[in-house]
Amino acid sequence: MARTIEVTDLILRDAHQSLIATRMAMDDMIPVLHDLDEAGYWSLECWGGATFDSCIRFLNEDPWERLRTFKKHMPKTPLQMLLRGQNLLGYRHYGDDVVDRFVDKAAENGMDVFRIFDALNDLRNLERAIGAVRKTGKHAQGTVSYTVSPIHTIDAYVDQAKRMQDMGVDSICIKDMAALIKPQAAYDLVKGIKEACGADMKVHLHVHATTGVTLVSLMKAVEAGVDIVDTAVSSMSLGTGHNPTEAFCEMLEGTGFETKIDLDHVEVAKRHFAKIRQRYAEFMTSFQGVETSIFKSQIPGGMLSNMESQLKAQGAGDKLEEVLLEVPKVRKDAGYPPLVTPSSQIVGTQAVFNVLMGRYKKMTGEFQDLMLGYYGHTTGDFNDDVVKLAQEQAKKEPITTRPADLIEPEFDELRTKAKTLDGFNGSDEDVLTYALFPQVAPKFFSTRSEGPKNLGKDPVVASKAPPKAAAPAAPAAPTGGPRDYTISVNGQAYNVSVVPGAGGAPQVASAAPVAAAPAAPAPAAGSGEPMTAELAGNVLRLVVQPGAKVEADQTILVLEAMKMETEIAAPKAGTLVSFAVKEGDAVQVGDVLAHIG
Numbered sequence: 001m002a003r004t005i006e007v008t009d010l011i012l013r014d015a016h017q018s019l020i021a022t023r024m025a026m027d028d029m030i031p032v033l034h035d036l037d038e039a040g041y042w043s044l045e046c047w048g049g050a051t052f053d054s055c056i057r058f059l060n061e062d063p064w065e066r067l068r069t070f071k072k073h074m075p076k077t078p079l080q081m082l083l084r085g086q087n088l089l090g091y092r093h094y095g096d097d098v099v100d101r102f103v104d105k106a107a108e109n110g111m112d113v114f115r116i117f118d119a120l121n122d123l124r125n126l127e128r129a130i131g132a133v134r135k136t137g138k139h140a141q142g143t144v145s146y147t148v149s150p151i152h153t154i155d156a157y158v159d160q161a162k163r164m165q166d167m168g169v170d171s172i173c174i175k176d177m178a179a180l181i182k183p184q185a186a187y188d189l190v191k192g193i194k195e196a197c198g199a200d201m202k203v204h205l206h207v208h209a210t211t212g213v214t215l216v217s218l219m220k221a222v223e224a225g226v227d228i229v230d231t232a233v234s235s236m237s238l239g240t241g242h243n244p245t246e247a248f249c250e251m252l253e254g255t256g257f258e259t260k261i262d263l264d265h266v267e268v269a270k271r272h273f274a275k276i277r278q279r280y281a282e283f284m285t286s287f288q289g290v291e292t293s294i295f296k297s298q299i300p301g302g303m304l305s306n307m308e309s310q311l312k313a314q315g316a317g318d319k320l321e322e323v324l325l326e327v328p329k330v331r332k333d334a335g336y337p338p339l340v341t342p343s344s345q346i347v348g349t350q351a352v353f354n355v356l357m358g359r360y361k362k363m364t365g366e367f368q369d370l371m372l373g374y375y376g377h378t379t380g381d382f383n384d385d386v387v388k389l390a391q392e393q394a395k396k397e398p399i400t401t402r403p404a405d406l407i408e409p410e411f412d413e414l415r416t417k418a419k420t421l422d423g424f425n426g427s428d429e430d431v432l433t434y435a436l437f438p439q440v441a442p443k444f445f446s447t448r449s450e451g452p453k454n455l456g457k458d459p460v461v462a463s464k465a466p467p468k469a470a471a472p473a474a475p476a477a478p479t480g481g482p483r484d485y486t487i488s489v490n491g492q493a494y495n496v497s498v499v500p501g502a503g504g505a506p507q508v509a510s511a512a513p514v515a516a517a518p519a520a521p522a523p524a525a526g527s528g529e530p531m532t533a534e535l536a537g538n539v540l541r542l543v544v545q546p547g548a549k550v551e552a553d554q555t556i557l558v559l560e561a562m563k564m565e566t567e568i569a570a571p572k573a574g575t576l577v578s579f580a581v582k583e584g585d586a587v588q589v590g591d592v593l594a595h596i597g
Contacts (some may be wrong), residue, residue, distance in 0.1 A: 003256065006041075006260070007223055008045055014230075019236060022051055025059055031272060032272045034270055037076050039269075041261065080112065081348055089436050101431075110136065125161055139170045142167065144160050162196045166417060172204065173206055186205065219251060245261065271519045279459065293324070316355075334378065335380035341374070360386060365566065371386055393567075411435075417434065421434065423445030423446045439540055481582045528577035531589045539557060547577075548575070549572040575597045
């Protein structure tokens with residue numbers, strides 16, 4: 001009798017996060033939710049990861065309402081999310097009370113399966129979230145963030161799985177976000193976990209397709225005893241995404257293994273997303289095929305597509321290859337963390353900074369915290385020289401304790417702050433939205449009533465014939481008097497008077513140079529030199545007041561650039577004459593930020 005392999009489909013979350021930078025709107029998913037619900041999946045991943053951020057940052061959509069909508073349209077199939085342990089869905093650690101409240105609200109709004117991971121594989125950062133899920137009665141899935149380095153071994157991963165079992169997880173996921181797990185490693189790791197944790201412990205394998213080897217890795221995992229695999233509907237698969245659902249199901253024919261997937265329902269979803277995908281062409285990653293160089297850079301699919309768009313926003317789209325070469329160097333300095341959110345974003349953004357501004361000349365606040373232990377400990381050792389630089393820039397000491405132990409209960413304080421925001425609806429869900437993204441949430445709350453935005457654009461259909469040109473009209477008789485225009489020739493402006501001629505042909509009646517405009521007044525003495533932005537981003541905080549004396553390299557404002565906080569320092573000692581921006585402003589590279597005299 002064939003053994004059944006369960007399938008989780010990623011079409012509603014990771015598939016479009018990895019291929020189109022998480023821009024898919026809810027109304028482009030709703031039409032096929034019924035078919036997905038009827039297809040026989042073990043679960044449907046639809047929330048968490050970067051979707052929460054994208055909903056409020058780009059789509060003007062309430063992520064909690066998205067979750068409720070999924071549950072309404074898919075009542076049969078368990079809904080699954082990706083949860084970053086003590087980071088939840090943000091980029092910092094949160095107090096234990098916030099973790100408890102978030103899990104409780106996610107379960108209340110429809111979440112069934114919580115895939116819980118830590119970017120550093122520091123199990124201290126998983127324990128609270130696992131306990132919170134167990135209290136709700138939902139499924140807690142502990143996660144091994146898989147990576148390859150000189151210090152990561154199969155035995156170490158098996159030990160991690162065993163320790164998570166002792167924490168009370170319901171299943172264990174091997175999360176290979178960068179398509180690094182080769183077939184034999186997949187076999188050995190699944191077999192090792194099964195032997196260590198027992199046959200009753202379900203093992204779930206998540207892989208991307210980027211390197212071209214992981215469909216074979218899925219087959220070897222099946223042979224080793226894996227219980228569940230992740231795939232994506234074929235029209236939103238491959239490249240930086242995942243292996244196709246249909247291909248996986250067909251591959252098992254005659255092997256002694258089978259799935260319960262109804263491919264007729266999957267076919268409906270395939271056709272739908274094939275059309276929808278075209279509407280998001282501007283967000284589509286250029287990594288469409290197989291890229292074995294990822295075995296060196298180890299950059300996951302979602303990180304690749306987002307890094308491309310972020311570099312373009314910085315006016316540095318041509319620097320991608322340099323950044324890809326820099327990422328492994330930064331990763332080594334940081335103790336070889338797996339490149340998964342948020343460590344992927346932290347390491348990747350620092351690699352961008354190193355390429356654009358020089359190695360570690362400027363560190364994001366998050367990279368400083370990573371190097372100083374405020375995200376936890378990594379499997380490898382930090383580069384001591386970079387740690388010292390982080391101390392100097394952050395002006396704080398390293399820690400070795402669980403980071404959340406330093407955080408006092410904060411939910412009540414977060415509610416107090418959220419109450420002051422225009423558009424805050426008073427719910428715990430809104431408090432949590434603010435907690436996760438305090439820079440983005442205020443704008444979202446104020447515009448939420450305008451409704452969601454769909455960023456998809458209908459493609460131009462080339463086969464449509466252009467409209468026939470109308471027959472030329474008979475020349476009109478000249479009408480009206482002269483018309484005046486100003487034109488520029490070789491930098492000299494001229495006033496030109498034009499009158500209609502015979503048959504409507506224009507005739508120049510007169511032309512005279514325009515007197516030069518008076519020059520703009522020179523800056524007043526003491527107005528200061530302009531300080532321009534090296535990065536595109538949003539102004540988070542103005543740190544000093546105009547008129548204050550500042551030292552060279554003193555922080556005067558903080559930008560959010562590429563989702564990371566970056567301190568912008570004065571280039572010289574002097575007086576901060578004025579700011580040219582205010583909090584909340586978006587700035588581009590080269591924009592004036594302030595004047596320093």
